[in-house]
Amino acid sequence: AQELKNTGVTVNSLHPASYMNTTMVRQAGIMPWNSVETGADAILNLATSPALEGRSGLYFDGQRESRADPQAYDAKARQQLRTLSLDLVGRPSPISKERHS
Numbered sequence: 001a002q003e004l005k006n007t008g009v010t011v012n013s014l015h016p017a018s019y020m021n022t023t024m025v026r027q028a029g030i031m032p033w034n035s036v037e038t039g040a041d042a043i044l045n046l047a048t049s050p051a052l053e054g055r056s057g058l059y060f061d062g063q064r065e066s067r068a069d070p071q072a073y074d075a076k077a078r079q080q081l082r083t084l085s086l087d088l089v090g091r092p093s094p095i096s097k098e099r100h101s
Contacts, residue, residue: 001057010056013072016042017062038062 001011016039019025021032042062046052059068071077086092 005056010052010054012046012052012056012058012060013068014042014046014060015062016040 004011017034019030019033020036020039021034022036025032042060045063046060052058059066059072
C-alpha cells in the first residue's frame, strides 16, 4: 500500500474465513468452521463497500478490520517478500537485479 500511496490504487489484505467447507478442508479431516459463502461475502465486501473506498493499507479478518501478523508491519520483511515474489514470477525487482549483476 505504501508503494502505491497517492496513485489512486488501494491495497488491502483479507483473510476471508477459516476452514471453509471446501474439498481441501474436508480431505484434511478438518471439521469446517465457515461456509464458502461467508468467505465470498467477505471478499465482495472488501471489493465493493463504499465505506472502504479510498482506504488503503488495511487488513480484514472476514468483514472485520483487524491487525495483521506483526511481520506485516515490518518494512524489511515486506521488502523481502516483495523481492521474492517478483523473482518467483520472473519479474526481478531492482534489488534482485543488483544482486545478479
